Amino acid sequence: MPEVSVYYLDMRxxxxxxxxxxxxxxxxxxxxxxxxxxxxxxxxxxGGDWQWTDRLSWSERQWxxxxxADDLRTWVAYVEGSPAGYFExxxxxxxxVEICIFGLARPFIGKGLGGPLLTQAIEQAWDWGQTRRxxxxxxxxxHPSALANYQARGMxxxxxxxxxx
Numbered sequence: 001m002p003e004v005s006v007y008y009l010d011m012r013x014x015x016x017x018x019x020x021x022x023x024x025x026x027x028x029x030x031x032x033x034x035x036x037x038x039x040x041x042x043x044x045x046x047g048g049d050w051q052w053t054d055r056l057s058w059s060e061r062q063w064x065x066x067x068x069a070d071d072l073r074t075w076v077a078y079v080e081g082s083p084a085g086y087f088e089x090x091x092x093x094x095x096x097v098e099i100c101i102f103g104l105a106r107p108f109i110g111k112g113l114g115g116p117l118l119t120q121a122i123e124q125a126w127d128w129g130q131t132r133r134x135x136x137x138x139x140x141x142x143h144p145s146a147l148a149n150y151q152a153r154g155m156x157x158x159x160x161x162x163x164x165x
Contacts, residue, residue, distance in 0.1 A: 004163045005140040007147055009155040012133050014126045020115035026084065028120050031074040036060070039074055040142035042086045046103040051141045065076040072100070075124060077117050084108040088127060089123040092135065097125040099136040103143075114149050122153060 019097065031038055032108055040063050043055055059068075066072065071091045077084045085104035092098050099121050125134040136155060139151045151157065 002028050002143050003140075006137055006161045006163060007139065007157055008132055008135070008137045008159040008161075009150050009157050010076050010135045011122065015064055017119070017122050017126070017155075018154040019119045019123070020153070023111075023113050023116040026113055026116055027078045028117070029078065030124075031076055034068040034072075034074070036063040036067035038076075039063065042074075042076065042083065043085065043101065046085060046101075049106055050103070050143060073124075073128070075121070077104075077113070077120075079086075079108060079111075079113070082107075084113060085117055087117070087124075089121070089125050091128065095130050095132040097128055097131050097134050099125060099134065099135070102136065109143065112154060114143075114145065115152065118149055118153050122155075 029132075040055075040058075043052060043103065046052075057068075067074070069090075073089045074086060075089075076086045083105065085108060087099055087103075088101040090098045090100045102118060102121055114156065122134055125131055134155070136150060138150060147157075
């Protein structure tokens with residue numbers, strides 16, 4: 001398999017956010033009642049085209065432990081009643097919040113939703129507790145615009161690693 005570049009980005013001040021205006025018709029809702037099956041569905045729906053495979057072998061118990069943990073929050077984006085994408089935020093030590101998952105389902109890619117949805121993800125991360133840092137990572141297997149979207153919103157690249165596939 002080819003080499004995979006992993007990009008680590010962060011934002012250390014809310015003022016760094018370069019927000020996109022809201023996208024017409026994009027509705028964001030937090031899944032306040034935690035249900036691991038929802039996270040598992042969204043993971044396969046959104047990640048299937050981008051080789052998100054690390055969680056495919058998880059047992060029901062692993063999914064439940066992850067998705068229903070107190071330190072994880074999930075938001076689902078809807079367009080015309082259909083799940084268009086989602087993001088997961090997880091609190092980390094030292095008042096950091098990680099965007100663990102971020103993505104759009106295939107029918108909604110290329111419709112101008114990525115920037116507005118990422119803006120909302122970053123805003124939700126800053127609104128959670130006493131956040132001092134927002135983190136995310138992406139890789140060369142992700143959508144070709146993923147890294148550029150993170151950087152366009154004001155996230156700064158602080159490390160790149162190359163892994164053998």
